[in-house]
Every structure is written in structure tokens, then in C-alpha cells.
Amino acid sequence: LFRSLEGMGSTCSALVIKDGEAFFGHVGDSRIYRVRDGEIEQLTEDHSVVAALVKGGLITSEQAAKHPARNQLMRAIGPMPMVDIDISPLFPIRENDVFILCSDGLHGVVTAEEIRDVCLAETPQAAVERLVELALSRGAPDNVTVIVARIEAPAPAAV
Secondary structure, three states: OHHHHOOOOEOEEEEEEEOOEEEEEEEOOOEEEEEEOOEEEEOOOOOEHHHHHHHOOOOOHHHHHHOOOOOOEOOOEOOOOOOOOEEOOOEEOOOOOEEEEEOHHHHOOOOHHHHHHHHHHOOHHHHHHHHHHHHHHOOOOOOOOEEEEEOOOOOOOOO
16 A cells, blocks of 8 residues: 555645744745735745746746646655755735645646735635635646635734
């Protein structure tokens, strides 16, 4: 049974929020987005074959969405005893910032702009439910995992 899982890996995106600041750790092709002032920004960089091809200018983002290697990871937790994990520096958070942590089952079929629009229009719980429903209705090719967190009143940063 476990031999069939040999070589399998997993992604991980984790966000820590404390005292008016945040940082994240990330490996794989799950993502962390931030919506601020009506704009969505991808905070993490995908560790996939197609992301490397796009970054190198060899294919476009549009080609990446349909590329046969779009799910092949260059970094993941599991296959190797050590993995290089991206860890961000501390960054300030603001009231009404919205953070979205999601797997490729969501961002593979729902655009960043759609994610932004749903998160701005709904409560975090309703946004999660709507985004999962949207991804599944579009035939999400992978699992769909979504966390939405809205900053209501950040505590001041420690001095």
C-alpha cells in the first residue's frame, strides 16, 4: 500500500499573523494571495515546472494554464529528506486586508480576479464556500482547499 505512495509530495503554504505583522512559509504550488485596496496580489511563487518556464520567458501565462506539465512540482514536502522552503520577511498588515490560502484545485480554474471579487463581496466563510463551489462546478482537476481571513483590527506592531 505505502509503496504506491512512494515519491509523492505535498504543498504547504502557512501564514502567521501577529502584532500587526505577518510572514509566510511556502513550498509547492499552493498559493497565498492578499487583497488590499481592491487589488489582489499573489504573495507566493509557484514551485512548478511551468512557473519556471513562464519566469524564464519560454512560455506565456496563458500557455502555462494548459501546459501538460502544469502540475509537476519542482519543490514539495515528502519526496526528498530536505526541501528549500520560501520564508518571507515580516510585512505589515492593515485593517481590511484579506488573505487567501488556496490549493491549485482553486487557482487552476478560478482566476485571481474572480477570487478577489468573491472575497470582497462575501464574509470569509461565505467566500470559502462560494470559491469551492465555483471550482468544483468548473471541474477542478485536483483537491480544492481554501482559507480566507480578513483583518478586522490589527494590533500595533511591537516596538
